[in-house]
Amino acid sequence: MPQHQADTVFPIFVAVWVVLGLGSSAFFFLNKDAALKRRVWPGFTVVTGVVFLFFVWLMGAGAEVLLVGVPAVVLITALNLRAVRFCDSCGKTLMNQNPFSPPRFCSKCGAELKR
Numbered sequence: 511m512p513q514h515q516a517d518t519v520f521p522i523f524v525a526v527w528v529v530l531g532l533g534s535s536a537f538f539f540l541n542k543d544a545a546l547k548r549r550v551w552p553g554f555t556v557v558t559g560v561v562f563l564f565f566v567w568l569m570g571a572g573a574e575v576l577l578v579g580v581p582a583v584v585l586i587t588a589l590n591l592r593a594v595r596f597c598d599s600c601g602k603t604l605m606n607q608n609p610f611s612p613p614r615f616c617s618k619c620g621a622e623l624k625r
């Protein structure tokens with residue numbers, strides 16, 4: 511793929527990424543409906559990964575980049591799915607810094623978290 515095509519795609523990629531980031535932040539941090547967020551989160555995470563890979567491919571990434579990029583995105587998606595909890599009591603979105611030991615209690619209201 512010629513370089514000028516990557517130059518055309520990159521600003522679109524950044525714009526889509528900013529909109530996705532702002533939109534999801536607004537939704538997941540302002541919305542207090544834990545059940546709704548729990549339903550939306552897996553789909554959103556997977557779609558974000560697919561969009562990312564799509565743009566990487568559009569920008570002309572070779573097979574060797576995708577060979578590393580696809581498993582990396584799958585891993586990050588899986589970690590994201592584990593790292594985020596939604597509190598049923600107050601509806602807070604809880605981002606976990608350590609995906610290997612998920613939080614058991616809400617940092618805002620202290621309610622026990624169940625998945």
Ligand SMILES: [Zn+2]
Pocket residue numbers: 597598599600601602616617618619620621
């Ligand atoms: Zn809570």
